[in-house]
Amino acid sequence: MKIKHISSIIVSVVLVVVCVVSLHAQRVIDYIDISNPFLRKIPIAIPVFRYTPETSPSEKIAKEMTQVLSQTLEFTGFFKMLNEKAFLDDLQKTGITGSSLNFKNWTAIGAELLVTGGIHVQDKLVVVELRLFDTFSGRLLVGKKYKGWHNDIRKIVRRFCNEVIECLTGNKGFFDSQLVFVSNHSGHKEIYTCDFDGYNIKQVTSNRSINLTPSWSHDKQWIAYTSYARNKPDLYIRHMPGKKRGFFVSFKGHSITPAWHPKRMEFAAALSRPGNSEIYLLTRTGKIIKRLTYDWGIDVSPTWSPDGKKIAFVSNRSGNAHIYIYGIDSGKIKRLTYEGKYNVTPAWSPKGDRIAYCGRVNDQFEIYVMNVDGSRKMQLTRNSGNNESPAWSPDGNLLAFSSTRSGKSKIYVMTAYGTDQRQLLSLGGEQFDPNWSK
Amino acid sequence: MYAANDYLVRSDIKKTTWALTLGGSAIGHFLFFVIIFFFPGLDQAHKDLPTVIDIDLVSVTEEEIQTQTYDVSDPVADKDLSEIKETSEINDSPVPEPVEQPNNVYEPKQFKPLAPIEQPKAYKPMKPNPEIIQPEKVPEPAPEPEPVKRPEIKEIKPIERPSTPETPKIKRSLKKRTIKKEHIARNKEKRHLTDTFRQLQQKVRIDEARKRIRQVGEKKSSVELMDIYKAEVMSRINKNWAVSVQMIGGYETNLSSILVINIMRNGYIQPDMWFEKKSGNDYFDECAIKAVKKSNPLPPLPSAYLRPVYGPVGLKFTPSGLK
DSSP: OHHHHHHHHHHHHHHHHHHHHHHHHSOOOEEEEEOOOSBSSEEEEOOOOEEESOSHHHHHHHHHHHHHHHHHHHHTTSEEEOOGGGOOOOHHHHOSSGGGOOTHHHHTTTOSEEEEEEEEEETTEEEEEEEEEETTTOOEEEEEEEEEEGGGHHHHHHHHHHHHHHHHHSSOOOTTOEEEEEEOTTSSBEEEEEETTSOSOEEOOOSSSBEEEEEEOTTSSEEEEEEOTTSSOEEEEEESSSOSOOEEEOOSSOEEEEEEOSSSSEEEEEEOTTSSOEEEEEETTSOEEEEOOOOSSOEEEEEEOTTSSEEEEEEOTTSSBEEEEEETTTOOEEEOOOSSSBEEEEEEOTTSSEEEEEEEETTEEEEEEEETTSOSOEEOOOSSSOEEEEEEOTTSSEEEEEEOTTSSOEEEEEETTSOSOEEOOOOSSOEEEEEEOO | OHHHHHHHHHOHHHHHHHHHHHHHHHHHHHHHHHHHHHOGGGOHHHHHSOOSOSSOOOOOOHHHHHHHHHHHHSOOTTSOHHHHHHHHHHTTSSOOOOOSSHHHHHHHHHHGGGSTTTHHHHHTTOOSSHHHHHHHHTTTTTTOOSOSHHHHHHHHHHHHOTTOOSOTTOOHHHHHHHHHHHHHHHHHHHHHHHHHHHHHHHHHHHHHHHHHHHHHOTTHHHHHHHHHHHHHHHHHHHHHOBOOTTTTTSSSOOOOEEEEEEEETTSOBOSOOEEEEOOSOHHHHHHHHHHHHHHOSOOOOOTTOOSSEEEEEEEEEOGGGGO
């Protein structure tokens, strides 16, 4: 009997030992926290394009095009351009296709993306091949061939950049977009347009009056703006290609701050027809569809949500200028800002999740963004003069705004997180009220 | 069940056997728990927890120190003036103790490399800068009879806060020159400044961590050894990690993924790595893999570590450092 007892005890002890040992024998996993990316952008290498024939004019074109491509991609704020002095390979020697490239020489310098280009110059024509590679997998992400005149270089580059951005983010790039803004360098506040990167400035109005708050329609064909051409602020609707007749919208009192509907040919604007400024919905030709706000206070500066179902606007119904949201269908109004005494010029992000606006702190105007419910407010500019009238890029990644950081008001661009702030264009005089087309 | 019951009921002797077996098993369990209790090291659950210190650390090689310091000394442009002023005072005192705030700590080192002898080395690692700095440095010693350190400091102040009355000896011409240069290269410098700050912060943390580990004392040799190694791995991968803020939806994301790797004796990472957890954002996960690949080979395992392979190690990627 006792043997049985003892044996049962022994068995259980053995079991215990086996359990413990097996536990111990299992491999232990350690963890290391990696939480601080050194670079907050995608490192990309863009070596000088390969050119044929090997003559100095074609080399010049290749270099220029490479530079334009670098600048255009860098503008987005997505990329960190690697210094070409670090490059180990020269496309002129290696070639530009996946099979002829040694990707290790590109990963070694930290590049995660590589753009190779080959340019063939014939008389006044250029044939360009552009490729985007993932340097780690060697995968071809985008490959395109373009043919054009010498002065089409910028166009070609932009088209390729659109492909690159679409490949990486899934959304279209904004390289075909344009900005409209007000400048007084001619002595009058006239309206101008330029490409997204500040090139190709064109004058739109020349009435030697005061023109303000231009706004692009969703199809980029029309702009609406406020003008004092007839001695009081009225609205003007202008066809940008200039082929169609424009419209003049005038009511009793002032008519200001037009904002096009994101999908339809309608716009919201502030009219003081009823006695104080209220927001109305109008057709493209200026007929009133509906009055949107009813309040004793002043309501101005509407901006549409991307689905066209809500507007954000500025009202002083609480005593100070603050930002409110109005549901077109529900008719509900919600106040978003409570801080400070002056929050104006809201701009609803095309992504729909954020609203940028200008607020006054300590007698300085700064740009802020917040969620559409008023939470997560973030100050994007600080200690750099007055920063006003934010406008989103069509992909919602960049913000254009006007700033007096260098003295006179100029147009600046930054990312949606306030980084990479830089001046967009250098014109004389002052520029303000930017608005970005789709 | 039926048979067992029968068995129990039928014989007395066998009943006692049964009881004793139960008792034995009870004792066994008791022993088991006692062992677990007194030797928690054997418990795997505990081991699963990261034995790592939850900090961003950097092993600072000499090269790095040089680049850091050299970085700080020139991009004067937009940094807090207060800090720089402090340093000018600290400067003369011997080696100050690293304080909590990383900003204060880097200062003393900032000035050492200004001595022209060490400098040249520093230029190599950082490519874009030398153009900006060299011209600044060269003119300084020439016009100023004073030790090199001083003028550098004074220059820094006027640029940022012209009103500071403390330093009457400012050389106008020099100041102007530097200001111009800064205007040209402001962006670059800003970037370098922030980078440097980040590096310095990490450095301070590693120092603190080392201290803390030393204080803990206990399993000194092995723990400290591997913790420092892990810290090196962490800094190496952080340094090679590039994530576009815009692609991951801003600074306040909760993405996190765990990539498991094995590190060989010579520091090379075994080619098979896998995700224990994916973040749900393909781009983010891919960046993690690229960061690891770029960091290969890692520093070789410490010689006191006896196994041929260190791992599996889970690399937990979270962009929390962005905030």
